[in-house]
Amino acid sequence: MIRRLDHVAVAVPDLARAIARFSEDLGLPLAGTEDVPSETTSTAFLPVEGTRIELVHPMAGQGPIAKFLEKRGGGLHHLCFSTDDIEADVARLRAKGWQFLSDAPKAGAHGCRVIFAHPRSCEGVLIELSQPPSFPE
Numbered sequence: 159m160i161r162r163l164d165h166v167a168v169a170v171p172d173l174a175r176a177i178a179r180f181s182e183d184l185g186l187p188l189a190g191t192e193d194v195p196s197e198t199t200s201t202a203f204l205p206v207e208g209t210r211i212e213l214v215h216p217m218a219g220q221g222p223i224a225k226f227l228e229k230r231g232g233g234l235h236h237l238c239f240s241t242d243d244i245e246a247d248v249a250r251l252r253a254k255g256w257q258f259l260s261d262a263p264k265a266g267a268h269g270c271r272v273i274f275a276h277p278r279s280c281e282g283v284l285i286e287l288s289q290p291p292s293f294p295e
């Protein structure tokens with residue numbers, strides 16, 4: 159079952175500049191940065207009441223974020239919802255015709271298991287489902 163909005167992800171061409179905008183300009187605390195090799199992505203997380211902003215940047219100039227930046231420049235990239243049973247939610251959504259970008263959940267940031275649904279399945283928005291190692295966190 160979907161439990162909450164885990165994070166809103168923004169694709170950024172310059173991670174240091176984006177961190178400065180969100181932390182210094184907007185005043186959100188920087189909780190940390192993490193490379194996610196499974197997604198070829200460097201991330202920074204900035205919590206804000208009940209959820210987080212995730213800045214996503216290509217790792218070593220590669221991967222899906224590099225392609226996104228090439229096509230569209232920076233901008234809103236995906237919404238991530240936490241679930242307490244990712245297999246059940248994927249099965250339920252597949253039964254409704256949703257398409258996922260991988261066959262099964264993969265290792266994401268913070269030890270979560272994550273899977274992405276194609277934007278065409280949800281009104282043009284890329285959706286990430288994430289199950290934390292233990293829920294509730």
Ligand code: CO
Nearest residue numbers: 167212238286
């Ligand atoms: Co994400």
